Amino acid sequence: MPNDTILAAEDISHTYTGPGGDLPTLESVTLELSRESFVCLVGPSGCGKSTLLRILAGLLRPTTGQVRLEAQPITQPQRRIGIVFQKANLMPWRTVYSNLSLPLELARMPASEQEERTTAMLELTGLTGFADVYPAALSGGMAQRVAIGRALIHDPEVLLLDEPFGQLDALTREQMSGELLRIWARHRKTVLMVTHSIPEAVLLADRVLVMSPRPGRIICDLPVPLPRPRSLDLLHRPDFVALTERLRRSIHPA
Numbered sequence: 001m002p003n004d005t006i007l008a009a010e011d012i013s014h015t016y017t018g019p020g021g022d023l024p025t026l027e028s029v030t031l032e033l034s035r036e037s038f039v040c041l042v043g044p045s046g047c048g049k050s051t052l053l054r055i056l057a058g059l060l061r062p063t064t065g066q067v068r069l070e071a072q073p074i075t076q077p078q079r080r081i082g083i084v085f086q087k088a089n090l091m092p093w094r095t096v097y098s099n100l101s102l103p104l105e106l107a108r109m110p111a112s113e114q115e116e117r118t119t120a121m122l123e124l125t126g127l128t129g130f131a132d133v134y135p136a137a138l139s140g141g142m143a144q145r146v147a148i149g150r151a152l153i154h155d156p157e158v159l160l161l162d163e164p165f166g167q168l169d170a171l172t173r174e175q176m177s178g179e180l181l182r183i184w185a186r187h188r189k190t191v192l193m194v195t196h197s198i199p200e201a202v203l204l205a206d207r208v209l210v211m212s213p214r215p216g217r218i219i220c221d222l223p224v225p226l227p228r229p230r231s232l233d234l235l236h237r238p239d240f241v242a243l244t245e246r247l248r249r250s251i252h253p254a
Contacts, residue, residue: 005070006190007033007056007081007158012065013215014051025051026062027215033158036188040201042251043211049194052216053160056192057083069158079107082151082189083160086167088143090135097122097131099146103154117153124183125149141165141172145179152187161193165200177203178232185229198251202243203230210250220250 012029015022025048033039041049054060056067058077067074069081090099100121104114122128125145135143144164151159165173177200184191184204195201201208202224210220224243226234234240 004034005032006035007192008068009052009056010066010068012052012055012062012067014048014055014060014063024215026055027217029065029211029216029218031209031218033190033192035157035190037206038184038191038204039193040205040208041192041194041211042196042198042201042208042247043216044213044251045196047211047214048216049211050162052211053083053162053192053194057081057160059083079154080156081158081160082154082156084144084147084151084162084164086163088135088140088147090138090143090146092135095132095134096127096138096146099135100149100153103150107154121149121153124152124186126179139172140168141176144168144176148180148183152183152189156189158190158192161191163194163196166196173197173200174232180204181230198244198247199235199240202226202240202247203232203234208247210247220247222247222250 009029009031012026014026015024029052041052043049051060055062058067058074058081061075069078091102094102097118101114101118104117122131125148127142127145127149130138130142138146148164165176168176181204193204205224208222208224209218210222211217212219222243226240
């Protein structure tokens with residue numbers, strides 16, 4: 001692996017086996033994530049994007065191939081890798097504050113450090129005024145902020161995001177994209193994010209990886225040379241539109 005690579009998948013294939021027979025999901029997927037990079041993963045529904053993220057997180061064993069975090073093979077979940085799913089999956093009986101602090105409690109971190117980190121994460125995610133609120137009273141965007149903060153609070157080096165804004169309305173989704181850019185600029189984690197939105201991928205990423213229909217393969221690796229910091233103002237620039245069209249053609253070739 002190159003010196004700046006932190007997470008790599010090497011020739012990953014995966015087949016689900018069930019009563020109806022075998023279902024090949026991934027085929028010979030190889031990718032490398034550089035430190036502090038933001039990479040988006042797009043492709044048609046059912047092509048194995050979520051399966052790949054679960055394998056990278058150590059939640060699922062590949063049928064063949066290997067995932068490495070730096071030089072170490074990944075065979076189980078790692079504290080150095082955080083993951084956020086499409087649903088926030090917050091515990092309804094815990095407040096925003098106690099949902100955020102849960103990973104620190106499980107790690108038996110000293111109470112003073114728990115308080116310091118949780119207070120800082122409330123500020124980072126813009127939830128300081130909602131510390132004592134329960135999930136039932138949160139909007140979808142706020143709930144996803146809590147989920148992202150919970151994944152970041154133990155300071156992982158890699159953050160995997162599985163369509164985190166997929167259930168939000170279009171306006172809230174744009175706002176959350178801006179929030180994610182702000183949070184990433186502050187913490188500069190290595191990020192791999194699954195999305196079905198081509199403009200969202202171009203707005204956020206340094207590179208966009210495109211997967212084929214199932215069994216999923218990487219069929220395009222598109223650099224995004226737009227300058228940072230970025231904002232929603234980019235959405236109507238000609239170079240932004242040109243990149244979205246290139247991505248669209250790679251996903252839906254004529």
